[in-house]
Amino acid sequence: MGWYGTILIGRPGEERLPAYPGVRQAFGSQFRVLHDLDEGWQRVDVYPFYRERPRFTAGVQQLAAATDAPALAAYVAESSCAHVEARTPKGAAISIHLPNRHDACSYRHREGQPGPLVPRLAVEAFEAWADEAGRSPDPATLAAVVGGDWDESPFMEDRVLALIAALGFPPGREIPPLIDPDDEAFAAYRRLAFLADVRAATRISIVEHGETPGAEWDLSPREHDSLRFSEILEASMYGGARSRAQLLAECERLAAR
Known part of the structure; x- marks a missing residue:
């Protein structure tokens, strides 16, 4: 590919x-x-x-x-x-x-x-x-x-x-980036965010084709959390939105929810 x-x-x-x-x-x-x-x-x-x-x-x-x-x-x-x-x-x-x-x-x-x-x-x-x-x-x-x-x-x-x-x-x-998005410390949330991103994209595509998505395409709170975290992680690479320590703390906070 x-x-x-x-x-x-x-x-x-x-x-x-x-x-x-x-x-x-x-x-x-x-x-x-x-x-x-x-x-x-x-x-x-x-x-x-x-x-x-x-x-x-x-x-x-x-x-x-x-x-x-x-x-x-x-x-x-x-x-x-x-x-x-x-x-x-x-x-x-x-x-x-x-x-x-x-x-x-x-x-x-x-x-x-x-x-x-x-x-x-x-x-x-x-x-x-x-x-x-x-x-x-x-x-x-x-x-x-x-x-x-x-x-x-x-x-x-x-x-x-x-x-x-x-x-x-x-x-x-x-x-060089300020944050490595492939840092193993963030791997679990990146995997979940990838799957949630695909589901969110499918839901959007269904709407774009004029159809109504079923409830099975609704994202869970954990999936929403993973998407928000992935956005913060990417924004931190070159823009300094969060330090690595702050990102790790956010991971712990989300895991405790």
């Missing part, structure tokens, strides 16, 4: 990108591998909980407006394709599907598959985005990525990283 997730770039000022207001609501609440790209720019991989419904395109627009800096997000589906949205405060907008071609994508994109762009116009749009970001783009690599000639790797996440590099960003350095 390939990689699913969103690669997000923004310039959040003094904040860490995962903790920037509105980012979790727009793209999802699980963050991995945060990179400092210098000059205030950051890149992070984002994954929504199953129960979350990200607002991908609107989120990019809102992030660019809130930070007064260009923003870009690429949702990758099973390492095979990507939906890329890029915005700038001055109004530049790019919506492109990679591979950039006319045939329909076999993967489900919640906000629909962007239509194909003329490669030359796509390159010019990305160059304008990079210029507003104060970067020095590489037109040849941009043309290879959006024109279908880039064949360095079969994985779409690598193509997105090549696009980001072609926009003028360095690989950056990884910013």
